[in-house]
Amino acid sequence: xxxxxxxxxxxxxxxxxxxxxxxxxxxxxxxxxxxxxxxxxxxxxxxxxxxxxxxxxxxxxxxxxxxxxxxxxxxxxxxxxxxxxxxxxxxxxxxxxxxxxxxxxxxxxxxxxxxxxxxxxxxxxxxxxxxxxxxxxxxxxxxxxxxxxxxxxxxxxxxxxxxxxxxxxxxxxxxxxxxxxxxxxxxxxxxxxxxxxxxxxxxxxxxxxxxxxxxxxxxxxxxxxxxxxxxxxxxxxxxxxxxxxxxxxxxxxxxxxxxxxxxxxxxxxxxxxxxxxxxxxxxxxxxxxxxxxxxxxxxxxxxxxxxxxxxxx
Amino acid sequence: xxxxxxxxxxxxxxxxxxxxxxxxxxxxxxxxxxxxxxxxxxxxxxxxxxxxxxxxxxxxxxxxxxxxxxxxxxxxxxxxxxxxxxxxxxxxxxxxxxxxxxxxxxxxxxxxxxxxxxxxxxxxxxxxxxxxxxxxxxxxxxxxxxxxxxxxxxxxxxxxxxxxxxxxxxxxxxxxxxxxxxxxxxxxxxxxxxxxxxxxxxxxxxxxxxxxxxxxxxxxxxxxxxxxxxxxxxxxxxxxxxxxxxxxxxxxxxxxxx
Amino acid sequence: xxxxxxxxxxxxxxxxxxxxxxxxxxxxxxxxxxxxxxxxxxxxxxxxxxxxxxxxxxxxxxxxxxxxxxxxxxxxxxxxxxxxxxxxxxxxxxxxxxxxxxxxxxxxxxxxxxxxxxxxxxxxxxxxxxxxxxxxxxxxxxxxxxxxxxxxxxxxxxxxxxxxxxxxxxxxxxxxxxxxxxxxxxxxxxxxxxxxxxxxxxxxxxxxxxxxxxxxxxxxxxxxxxxxxxxxxxxxxxxxxxxxxxxxxxxxxxxxxxxxxxxxxxxxxxxxxxxxxxxxxxxxxxxxxxxxxxxxxxxxxxxxxxxxx
Numbered sequence: 001x002x003x004x005x006x007x008x009x010x011x012x013x014x015x016x017x018x019x020x021x022x023x024x025x026x027x028x029x030x031x032x033x034x035x036x037x038x039x040x041x042x043x044x045x046x047x048x049x050x051x052x053x054x055x056x057x058x059x060x061x062x063x064x065x066x067x068x069x070x071x072x073x074x075x076x077x078x079x080x081x082x083x084x085x086x087x088x089x090x091x092x093x094x095x096x097x098x099x100x101x102x103x104x105x106x107x108x109x110x111x112x113x114x115x116x117x118x119x120x121x122x123x124x125x126x127x128x129x130x131x132x133x134x135x136x137x138x139x140x141x142x143x144x145x146x147x148x149x150x151x152x153x154x155x156x157x158x159x160x161x162x163x164x165x166x167x168x169x170x171x172x173x174x175x176x177x178x179x180x181x182x183x184x185x186x187x188x189x190x191x192x193x194x195x196x197x198x199x200x201x202x203x204x205x206x207x208x209x210x211x212x213x214x215x216x217x218x219x220x221x222x223x224x225x226x227x228x229x230x231x232x233x234x235x236x237x238x239x240x241x242x243x244x245x246x247x248x249x250x251x252x253x254x255x256x257x258x259x260x261x262x263x264x265x266x267x268x269x270x271x272x273x274x275x276x277x278x279x280x281x282x283x284x285x286x287x288x289x290x291x292x293x294x295x296x297x298x299x300x301x302x303x304x305x306x307x308x309x310x311x312x313x
Numbered sequence: 314x315x316x317x318x319x320x321x322x323x324x325x326x327x328x329x330x331x332x333x334x335x336x337x338x339x340x341x342x343x344x345x346x347x348x349x350x351x352x353x354x355x356x357x358x359x360x361x362x363x364x365x366x367x368x369x370x371x372x373x374x375x376x377x378x379x380x381x382x383x384x385x386x387x388x389x390x391x392x393x394x395x396x397x398x399x400x401x402x403x404x405x406x407x408x409x410x411x412x413x414x415x416x417x418x419x420x421x422x423x424x425x426x427x428x429x430x431x432x433x434x435x436x437x438x439x440x441x442x443x444x445x446x447x448x449x450x451x452x453x454x455x456x457x458x459x460x461x462x463x464x465x466x467x468x469x470x471x472x473x474x475x476x477x478x479x480x481x482x483x484x485x486x487x488x489x490x491x492x493x494x495x496x497x498x499x500x501x502x503x504x505x506x507x508x509x510x511x512x513x514x515x516x517x518x519x520x521x522x523x524x525x526x527x528x529x530x531x532x533x534x535x536x537x538x539x540x541x542x543x544x545x546x547x548x549x550x551x552x553x554x555x556x557x558x559x560x561x562x563x564x565x566x567x568x569x570x571x
Numbered sequence: 572x573x574x575x576x577x578x579x580x581x582x583x584x585x586x587x588x589x590x591x592x593x594x595x596x597x598x599x600x601x602x603x604x605x606x607x608x609x610x611x612x613x614x615x616x617x618x619x620x621x622x623x624x625x626x627x628x629x630x631x632x633x634x635x636x637x638x639x640x641x642x643x644x645x646x647x648x649x650x651x652x653x654x655x656x657x658x659x660x661x662x663x664x665x666x667x668x669x670x671x672x673x674x675x676x677x678x679x680x681x682x683x684x685x686x687x688x689x690x691x692x693x694x695x696x697x698x699x700x701x702x703x704x705x706x707x708x709x710x711x712x713x714x715x716x717x718x719x720x721x722x723x724x725x726x727x728x729x730x731x732x733x734x735x736x737x738x739x740x741x742x743x744x745x746x747x748x749x750x751x752x753x754x755x756x757x758x759x760x761x762x763x764x765x766x767x768x769x770x771x772x773x774x775x776x777x778x779x780x781x782x783x784x785x786x787x788x789x790x791x792x793x794x795x796x797x798x799x800x801x802x803x804x805x806x807x808x809x810x811x812x813x814x815x816x817x818x819x820x821x822x823x824x825x826x827x828x829x830x831x832x833x834x835x836x837x838x839x840x841x842x843x844x845x846x847x848x849x850x851x852x853x854x855x856x857x858x859x860x861x862x863x864x865x866x867x868x869x870x871x872x873x874x875x876x877x878x879x880x
Contacts, residue, residue, distance in 0.1 A: 013569075013571075054398075054570070057401070057402040058401065058402070059397075059401060059402070059569075059570040060569040060570060060571065061567075061569060077404035077405075077406065078404070080402065081403070081404045083402070085399060085402035086399075087395060087398040087399060090395070090398075091394050091395055092396060092399070093324070093328065093396055095327070095328055095331035095332060096324075096327075104320060104324055105399065105400075105403065107316070107317075107320045108317055108320055108321075108404070108405050109404065110404060149399075152399055153399075162402075
């Protein structure tokens with residue numbers, strides 16, 4: 001079943017005070033997210049990720065198009081009870097303690113009064129804040145606020161969670177924990193939709209990703225499908241100071257470090273290269289396939305328009 | 314009342330309390346005790362008059378300042394700090410948010426006014442050693458002051474729903490001043506002609522009319538307040554407040570929260 | 572995806588209903604507490620205190636009180652009031668807040684002193700107001716004129732009136748008639764032309780519409796009184812000469828005692844009754860006339876002041 005269905009969502013802002021000029025934040029966007037998957041929404045800063053999330057949350061109204069979450073309209077309160085949202089760089093009522101905030105939000109999400117305190121305590125433990133529950137949020141660090149933000153998003157056991165830049169402001173340990181948490185959510189059968197500009201996070205977690213740039217969808221699919229379209233390469237490492245000229249002819253770009261040499265070349269030329277090394281009696285240390293990364297794909301997808309955009313300026 | 318409105322209202326109240334809004338009560342208590350002691354010394358039969366006039370005026374001014382300064386931030390501060398995102402992405406309708414905010418601040422003001430009223434009665438007891446039958450009209454005057462708070466709060470909320478806190482404060486305060494002289498504005502209108510007359514009269518009916526809600530000096534002179542006036546004032550204040558809240562809802566319902 | 576249509580609809584309907592309701596309630600409030608705001612002046616301990624409390628915005632407050640005074644008098648006047656208790660305090664507060672608001676003194680002179688229903692019937696308060704005005708504006712001849720006017724019209728105290736006009740005539744740029752009026756007080760105090768001169772001065776030198784209308788009505792009344800006296804004199808002479816009353820003004824014209832058909836200041840024909848009296852066609856349009864009214868005529872409770880323009 002489809003968890004999120006975006007049908008031609010478009011947003012144009014009017015900027016300027018006197019003479020309003022339209023500024024397109026999101027071109028008509030069509031996509032679907034299936035139930036139970038972790039979906040990464042990738043793009044550089046200012047690509048339209050946050051706008052899309054705000055449209056889905058009903059915080060801004062689309063210029064045209066519509067979206068359905070769990071088969072319901074975005075303003076439907078019944079649907080809102082079943083989703084969780086972590087905004088980018090979240091900021092909360094700083095006069096409340098973390099526990100009070102979670103209990104308040106639990107109430108707003110319709111969690112019965114009896115369960116609110118138990119649920120809040122559970123969430124604090126789950127995001128590693130069990131010691132800080134009684135502390136006012138004004139005393140929280142950025143990373144702690146991010147954790148509170150995650151807690152409030154999953155507090156009411158939503159079916160679909162939306163995270164806007166969930167790893168930002170976290171230290172490496174924290175990022176690891178958030179990754180694990182998202183994985184757990186998937187195992188619990190929840191749909192996770194998160195935006196990020198950090199590709200390794202997406203690569204490690206996502207079933208599928210979409211790449212958005214300048215308000216436009218540039219690619220969508222599973223990480224494996226997207227990366228396989230890029231050509232595969234291998235990395236050869238051998239000992240001995242010389243680089244056979246036939247190897248250079250195969251397009252290798254060697255890096256010499258002391259007595260070891262490292263060179264990458266297309267997988268298709270792998271056998272010819274090994275043959276050349278044997279002929280020169282050089283000692284082969286390793287042959288490692290280099291998997292095309294999401295980064296390569298990403299760079300490749302963004303380049304053309306940037307060139308065009310650059311040319312326009 | 315719907316439970317979400319109640320939750321938002323009580324959270325608004327909690328915010329006011331934690332932001333030390335009720336500290337104004339200390340200033341008020343100092344003012345009242347200072348005044349009571351001072352008039353107690355100079356007494357020439359007007360102690361009651363001075364205590365009532367000063368006390369009720371202070372209740373009204375303190376409350377109005379609080380209503381404006383909290384009211385203007387009710388919505389705009391939440392947008393600015395983006396605390397609204399995590400509220401409105403929950404099953405909370407936008408009108409519920411506005412209604413909850415209004416009730417929270419109104420509740421804060423009523424509690425505040427209650428404590429100040431105790432202060433006024435205490436000062437009155439101090440200077441005149443007993444209560445009189447006519448002192449019950451003080452309660453009516455206080456009730457009217459609370460009705461004023463409702464109107465001011467709803468207006469501050471209305472302006473807060475579309476403009477920056479500073480502008481909202483300016484608008485709300487200006488309307489408070491104009492509203493105090495609304496009857497005179499109608500007087501000006503009646504003296505003008507043609508378009509000006511229509512505009513002035515229209516404006517005079519649109520701005521909140523506070524003159525009928527101010528019975529401080531008449532109560533200080535122990536004059537009774539007619540039941541009919543209480544009835545009309547109650548209806549007027551509630552209807553005007555509802556109107557301003559509806560305006561706020563209509564605007565907020567359409568806002569893009571950037 | 573749009574703003575909730577249901578909420579919008581309900582909020583819009585409520586808004587319009589509340590707007591209508593609030594207007595109706597305000598009208599109701601006006602009925603319940605007519606003049607309650609004005610009665611506040613009774614609680615003002617002193618105009619000086621109010622001035623201090625106005626925090627420097629005394630000019631604006633003076634304008635507000637001035638409007639209240641005009642509204643108060645105008646509303647009560649049109650309701651045919653017999654008492655104008657608040658007019659004096661309102662004017663006193665106004666002039667205390669802004670001692671240079673000349674029109675307020677003029678208004679006081681014209682409406683505070685005359686007897687009800689034409690005014691508040693408080694000539695002494697009016698005189699105090701003028702003397703206060705003169706102390707603050709010694710170079711404004713209007714105030715001396717107004718003072719003399721009150722002595723002359725309302726108190727018939729010609730000595731003090733002459734004195735006031737004489738004081739005023741010494742002020743630079745004073746109206747030249749003040750000197751004449753001062754002289755007239757001694758010998759021709761009851762003369763119709765003296766009265767006419769005074770009302771003309773008032774009419775010509777005020778910008779206030781109600782003062783102007785009042786002066787115009789007085790001037791018309793003086794004219795009617797003069798016309799009726801002349802016409803009835805002619806009728807009497809005709810009867811003396813011919814032994815019987817004229818049947819119409821035409822008889823008087825034919826006898827060479829009258830030129831043309833006589834008309835009142837509003838352009839209507841005078842009536843000649845069968846018993847030889849001259850009457851106005853519509854005496855209600857001439858509030859201050861002493862002659863030309865039918866026998867047993869009761870003037871309307873609310874004097875009719877026609878607009879001047």
